[in-house]
Amino acid sequence: MTNADKHPALALTFWGVRGSIPTPVAANLGHGGNTACLSIDRGDAILILDAGSGIRTLGRDLLARPALPEIHLLFTHFHWDHIQGLPFFEPLFHPEARIVLYSFHPPEQLRAVLAGQMVAPYFPVDFQQVAGHLEFHQFEHSTRTIAGLAVQSFDLNHPQRSQGYRISDGRHSIVIATDHEHGAPDADARLNAIAQKADLLVYDAQYTPQEYEQRHGWGHSTWRDAVTVAREAGIPRVVLFHHDPAHDDDALEAILAEAQDVFPGTQSAREGMTFCVTPPAH
Numbered sequence: 001m002t003n004a005d006k007h008p009a010l011a012l013t014f015w016g017v018r019g020s021i022p023t024p025v026a027a028n029l030g031h032g033g034n035t036a037c038l039s040i041d042r043g044d045a046i047l048i049l050d051a052g053s054g055i056r057t058l059g060r061d062l063l064a065r066p067a068l069p070e071i072h073l074l075f076t077h078f079h080w081d082h083i084q085g086l087p088f089f090e091p092l093f094h095p096e097a098r099i100v101l102y103s104f105h106p107p108e109q110l111r112a113v114l115a116g117q118m119v120a121p122y123f124p125v126d127f128q129q130v131a132g133h134l135e136f137h138q139f140e141h142s143t144r145t146i147a148g149l150a151v152q153s154f155d156l157n158h159p160q161r162s163q164g165y166r167i168s169d170g171r172h173s174i175v176i177a178t179d180h181e182h183g184a185p186d187a188d189a190r191l192n193a194i195a196q197k198a199d200l201l202v203y204d205a206q207y208t209p210q211e212y213e214q215r216h217g218w219g220h221s222t223w224r225d226a227v228t229v230a231r232e233a234g235i236p237r238v239v240l241f242h243h244d245p246a247h248d249d250d251a252l253e254a255i256l257a258e259a260q261d262v263f264p265g266t267q268s269a270r271e272g273m274t275f276c277v278t279p280p281a282h
């Protein structure tokens with residue numbers, strides 16, 4: 001059996017789509033109220049991007065399986081909306097879990113940053129007490145094989161830094177670019193070069209173009225920039241991600257309609273949604 005047979009689909013699932021803070025209010029639930037968490041499932045291994053509050057549901061899903069996959073958790077950066085779900089990720093407390101964590105920080109610093117949100121008086125269980133086997137890796141400006149996928153990390157433009165990822169199974173690719181503000185020439189050129197000819201782009205579209213006028217320097221982009229990157233990089237599908245807490249379902253539908261008018265391959269990220277990048281088998 002070849003690797004391609006074993007893993008026939010490259011698919012991305014959204015467990016949390018919101019930026020800044022969870023907003024589980026009724027008007028938001030069509031898209032979802034949990035903060036950033038995505039996954040690419042490879043059967044015996046799973047690649048997870050960020051540990052916003054959406055990772056809680058993913059953890060329960062993993063524990064319900066007959067066997068726990070090897071867990072590879074990559075961080076874009078460490079703002080709350082990308083780490084706050086980690087203390088509630090149940091595999092962390094499972095003695096048989098093997099969790100490999102990656103970020104731009106050196107291993108000891110990564111451990112310290114994550115442990116820092118699990119100390120008194122903020123959380124009752126100390127990070128030292130997690131039961132799973134944890135491994136920490138620094139991963140920046142480079143490519144490495146993770147869960148059988150080629151993963152490339154690159155810098156985005158965001159206060160206190162954020163990093164994007166291009167993930168490829170050798171045939172198809174997904175680019176994740178969240179917590180990124182367009183308009184910095186170096187970062188835009190890097191993203192454009194790395195994203196070339198990917199199959200799917202997930203992009204920070206927190207603000208409308210009108211809102212952005214009051215938000216320069218806050219580290220986020222708009223649907224218009226998402227569409228521009230997709231077009232210039234020759235990517236057929238773009239998913240608007242990192243929704244603003246103030247954007248309810250009606251607002252997000254209006255944003256999507258506007259974006260689809262300009263670029264029909266636009267979608268809006270929703271909790272529970274899976275995008276399959278590989279064409280269906282015949």
Ligand SMILES: [Zn+2]
Pocket residue numbers: 019020036079081082179242
């Ligand atoms: Zn964020």
Ligand SMILES: [Zn+2]
Pocket residue numbers: 077079158162179219
């Ligand atoms: Zn951020």
